Amino acid sequence: MTLAGVRAELVAVVLTADGDRLGVLAAGSPLHLPSGPLRTDHHSLQAGVRAFAQEQTGHRLGFVEQLYTFADLDRQAAGERMVSISYLGLTRAALDDGWQNVYRLLPWEDRRTDASSADAVLARLRRWARSGVRRERVAHLFGVDGEVWRPELALQRYELLWEAGLVGESPSAADVSELSGAAMALDHRRILATGLSRVRSKLQYRPVVFELLPETFTLGRLQQVVETLAGQGVHKQNFRRAVEQQHALVEPTGEMTHATGGRPARLYRFRGDVLTEREQAGTKLPIPRSR
Amino acid sequence: MTLAGVRAELVAVVLTADGDRLGVLAAGSPLHLPSGPLRTDHHSLQAGVRAFAQEQTGHRLGFVEQLYTFADLDRQAAGERMVSISYLGLTRAALDDGWQNVYRLLPWEDRRTDASSADAVLARLRRWARSGVRRERVAHLFGVDGEVWRPELALQRYELLWEAGLVGESPSAADVSELSGAAMALDHRRILATGLSRVRSKLQYRPVVFELLPETFTLGRLQQVVETLAGQGVHKQNFRRAVEQQHALVEPTGEMTHATGGRPARLYRFRGDVLTEREQAGTKLPIPRSR
């Protein structure tokens, strides 16, 4: 039995939504997500993430949540095993040169437009997936052949593309640089996909986007942020209905803004008790209403 | 900047359902979840969990999934920081003395009966939660005052009880041994609650319980396992309807069993493609059907 020498590091997927663009903090070539060693002066992992993110990037993280811990052997360096604990962080910032556009790093995840880049990936995928099982998987993950597109499956889509050799870092990758955009270090694109999946999942049961919006906002702004994260347009009228019905989520401030280009819009703010992180969605089990 | 010396260990929440009892592997006094150091001969973390679980307990794990990584300072020993990577594992076994009954360690999580133990906890909680915010939290998590009980909030309920000093390991705990059952080491009860939350969450979008059932089974058996995990009874007819509608989940084998005590029941098996882990549920966003 061989005990491993271990080094531990934190890796952060820091996202921000600026208009219709989704940004992630990453720098260098190949691109690295911000990361740093685990230190003893961090009270907790979360505190560690907040601290080094602020030090390295100058951005204060609002929402922080653990994603996944990686420690596969291929991350091992010189006899010491590397344990990477990845975190998702949301912050509010304008996209400058510290930020990368997520939808250039995972182009197939943006379905807001007519998705020409997605089509390119899909065409290559179809060639790879001739057999039944692969084909079903493609259909399920990419929402074709009668299946629906699910934004939150970003990680599984990445994994499928990796298997198919359609992202730059695949072992079997050939000429795919135009499909997956800029090179990313190690498995950082996978970690990014994990973060995107997570934030989209959270979006489903509660618009956990208040970290990405100013104090007050219009429903149109809120919808835009949601669409930016989901990578997909939503039905405007129904979106407002859903948000407004979700009592205890937002409330009108009473003020209006005229800066929308059309009819003036009511301003809203998130209600305080939303901040106490109400977790999780309704069950799908047929549970009796009574009792 | 102080770099931490780090030790890494794996901790497993291994669950099994035996009839109406939910079992978790734990031994010793106080009870320890099975755990072991991270070793270099493990290809991956998952492989490591499978290996040491099999070595320590003799049980082969079916489903395995990472839960959470803990590394708070209070887990630190002698200058070396301990990073605990916890995993959920499901297996099929009969409850013998290696197993503990989950609903004795988290008694308030069992709502299948008239829940006298849950009432005891709730009474203490109400005394603790007089103020508005606390009261709302209690209502939300414990499904009182018009709110519904959500099985998958097990972790948040544990955390609330911990804050309220109503579990044995709370810093502010008084005479609560009768509420939370046997003592558990470190934060192992929290990790157990995390595992329970996770398995219940997964249950919502897909009955990921085939690891807990034999090759073939009746819908009644399936329902019993689901109820055991969820800690809650479900509506029988609607449960069958849900399962049967969920095409591609189960299929009848064509055989019947007479061992049910009533009318003979059709036997079912899980369909093969379920095993390829179709992730995640339908979105709650009002996304247009067309396109």
Added chain:
DNA sequence: TAGCAAATGCTCACAGTGAGTATTTCCGGC
């Protein structure tokens, strides 16, 4: 043979949700 137990079959009402139409109210340009 009666009665029980569990499985199975079927109906119904209602809430939630996707979708579409219509109306209001500002701005900018002419």
Added chain:
DNA sequence: GCCGGAAATACTCACTGTGAGCATTTGCTA
């Protein structure tokens, strides 16, 4: 000052999913 565009806001409608309950089947056991 008037007109068209843009966005916000308001309402309606059909359909489906889901909670609930009633009814029937079919074995076993007393």
